[in-house]
Amino acid sequence: MSELLGSDSEFIPIMEDDDFNLKQNEDSLPEHLPLMPLRNTVLFPGVILPIMVGRDKSLKLIRDVHRTKGFLGAVAQIEQELDDPELKDLYTIGTIARVLKILEMPDGSTTVIVQGRMKFRCKELVSDEPYLKVTYEVVEDIVPADDSKREFEAIVSSIKDLALRILKSNPGVPAEASFALKNTRNPVFLINYIASNAEMDVAQKQKILEIEDLKGRGLALTEHLVQQLQLIELKNDIQMKVKMDIDQQQREYFLNQQIKTIQDELGGNPIEQEIRAMQEAAKKKLWSEEVSNVFNRELDKLRKLNMASGEYSVQYNYLQTMLDLPWNEYTDDNFDLSRARKILDRDHYGLDNVKERILEHLAVLKLKGDLKSPILCLYGPPGVGKTSLGKSVAEALGRKYVRMSLGGLHDEAEIRGHRKTYIGAMPGRIVQSLKKTGSANPVFILDEIDKLGKSFHGDPASALLEVLDPEQNNTFHDNYLDVDFDLSKVLFVATANSLSSVSDPLLDRMELIEVNGYSVDEKVEIARMHLVPKQMEAHGIPKGSVTLSKAVLTYIIESYTRESGVRKLDKTLAKLFRKMALKIASGETFHKNMKIADVRQLLGVERYTKEKWEKDATTGVVTGLAWTAVGGEILFVESSLSKGKGNLTLTGNLGDVMKESAILALEYLKSQAGELNIDASVFENNNVHVHVPEGAIPKDGPSAGITMVTSIASVLLGRKVKPRLAMTGEITLRGKVLPVGGIKEKILAAKRAGIQDIILPRDNRKDIEEIKEVYLEGLTFHYVTNIMEVLKLALE
Missing domain, CATH: 3.30.230.10 (Ribosomal Protein S5; domain 2)
Structure with missing residues (x-):
């Protein structure tokens, strides 16, 4: 409500007059009322208003009225641009006013202070020289009836509250304005005064002036004040947000400038340093032109990103993954067949079919120089050495070794990876494993391929079809990388306990090698050559301090284990040597050459009895x-x-x-x-x-x-x-x-x-x-x- 200020920014006080309707002074009104057209404002009864006067007719009018202490009719113009309006160019309803004071301003202009007294309606033009004069009639406001007085009082109270809130939100208005409003008691004057000073155009003010019913005038003013208050609050919110945004931008700019200065002192921008380091690393990669183009394109994207944004870390991790992968980086195969045979025989007893197949593969590589690696699948009962065979194969070939357990895997993305646009996206485990090994031709053990699961996340067994097909895996497509990777040089070795749960298409892509269980004699040799030395070393028992004969080992195998492999035998020997470690640590005496009775004392009663045919068989x-x-x-x-x-x-x-x-x-x-x-x-x-x-x-x-x-x-x-x-x-x-x-x-x-x-x-x-x-x-x-x-x- 900035209009509460006068033209010279001096607050115009409220001059409340309980008798501004002048009913008792109607006899002193002139017969013909001179009219003063008003531009850009409307005068309300009871309101004191400063008006800047510039037209000659208006100057003459106010001087005559002021000299005679008479009255004038203040009427708003319909068209504000007219310099010499006629009666038809003025609104019909206006306000009878008196001139309180004429002020000659330093700039040569004249300002007149008038006070509205009552409303009137223009009737007929009497004269237009030297200014307009008309016949008129006084228009009286309709006072609310007794049954509406409480509602009218509520409307007036609401108007006052809204006006005070508007004043409070406008810091340029003097505190006297709020004080004056709070102490105004006349409800009619309060409505007119607030309507006169509200931020409305002339047409809106004129419309409120013309409402004769005081209750209706109050409701119309209330509606406008509510809209004005909402608009002010909205403006304040917008300004506040803009200010906060500007403050944040200024703060970020200031901090970035400081960071830049510190970085320059320390040797340069870390982002540029990282990008340069990536470019240098990329020059050493042996990737194809297609992969190189993808990398350079993604690196350009990284350069344009803000380091503080979440997308920057996603892009950085993607590029780092591409750099960490062994693109066409292979280890040299060792073609010494006799050495390979010795390593395989050293680490595993038996398993002749598997050893022979590995030596065949190595022999063809030696002769041909290049060969797509076969996909081997070792299947057989647990504990026969299928998984551990992979390490021996890797050592025999001189390759890196990596193992991936497929037991319980039920998400296709574990094989093929996620799209890098997803939150927390990462490559599949095939690509992750190759990144760890740093070689594109390791021995890759796919353990427990028969234990693959299946869920709404997809079928990982179907995703493996591409990995385990020698005709397809040279262009393996990982969703995260989104470029083809060559797996044809990887020697995949899958293991399974049973082939019944493996899908036929997957079986068709693999070379099946059965790994049978061991006989008692084989188990004795495995225990003597591998398990007993391993467990003695694991339990801190000095070499040669305890010996187990073949008869004792046979007794342990037949009485305490029942399996095709040797896993249970390994656990039983671990238990035996724990008991021996306790005896040695306690200083107890024991037999160096362990007997069957000693084993029974340490391990307890036999868990299994040897299976025998029934000698005294009966019919049936x-x-x-x-x-x-x-x-x-x-x-x-x-x-x-x-x-x-x-x-x-x-x-x-x-x-x-x-x-x-x-x-x-x-x-x-x-x-x-x-x-x-x-x-x-x-x-x-x-x-x-x-x-x-x-x-x-x-x-x-x-x-x-x-x-x-x-x-x-x-x-x-x-x-x-x-x-x-x-x-x-x-x-x-x-x-x-x-x-x-x-x-x-x-x-x-x-x-x-x-x-x-x-x-x-x-x-x-x-x-x-x-x-x-x-x-x-x-x-x-x-x-x-x-x-x-x-x-x-x-x-x-």
């Missing part, structure tokens, strides 16, 4: 051979007859496939009852019960087919099974014997149990021919094609 009991995840096992199939109606009962925690084998066995014997001299009434008057002991252990698979036929036939014919005999094979309803798997593990289990004769399907002869002679010593194999041959060989 047959020894079968089974494959488990920890190696081969022997199992017994028992059958019995009881009076009944020909029902078949199966117990022993059998799976669906094994149950079907028992049903097939019984149905085959029923169909061949005549040839086997079995009375057909036996099937009608007796129930057959087939049981496989150790019912807590789930059992499944078709390998026990011929074992079940022999067991049921034995009890039906009353003939026992020959001693030291075991068998394995699948059967069909027509009596054919089909081949099975896990032959080596089953043979090892048979040797442990003291078996001498083994019945196998004829199609498994090729598996026997691939097994070393040392495993077959003391065993006689009988190859069969049908069940009749099995019964002829097995039954006494």
